[in-house]
Amino acid sequence: MFIDTDIFARIVAGEIPCDKVFETARILAFRDIAPKAKTHIIIIPKENLVTAKEVTANNLELFGELFLVAKEIAEKENLKGYKLHMNVDEEGGQVVPHVHLHLLSRDFKSPL
Ligand code: AMP
Numbered sequence: 298m299f300i301d302t303d304i305f306a307r308i309v310a311g312e313i314p315c316d317k318v319f320e321t322a323r324i325l326a327f328r329d330i331a332p333k334a335k336t337h338i339i340i341i342p343k344e345n346l347v348t349a350k351e352v353t354a355n356n357l358e359l360f361g362e363l364f365l366v367a368k369e370i371a372e373k374e375n376l377k378g379y380k381l382h383m384n385v386d387e388e389g390g391q392v393v394p395h396v397h398l399h400l401l402s403r404d405f406k407s408p409l
Contacts, residue, residue, distance in 0.1 A: 299393075299394045318373075319366055323359055326366055326400075333407055336374060336401065340398040341397045345395060348391060348394075349396055379401060
């Protein structure tokens, strides 16, 4: 079930702290508060998009940048291999109503 506030928008606004690992003009990445792997990083667009269902021909570049940032973080953190995971909508297991890509590597604990 979606939580009722977009906590990731509040992180972007600086109202909630985060353990930031990477930032561009349009993207923010921070460590997951309840990691499901040794490395578990959340990568988000700063724009308030709720789910990946909002991808269109007009914002393809923004969605693509999530993957570019994931690659750059993986290089920075010396990750040899990793999982990229995105829950889409409540029925897809998404809890936070803000588009986010999970980057996970090593010692995976449980499915997301
Ligand atoms: P999802 O189920 O795909 O919506 O994933 C939401 C993720 O956000 C979960 O892995 C949570 O542990 C993580 N999360 C929730 N609140 C915070 C927070 N304040 N800072 C960092 N990660 C968070």
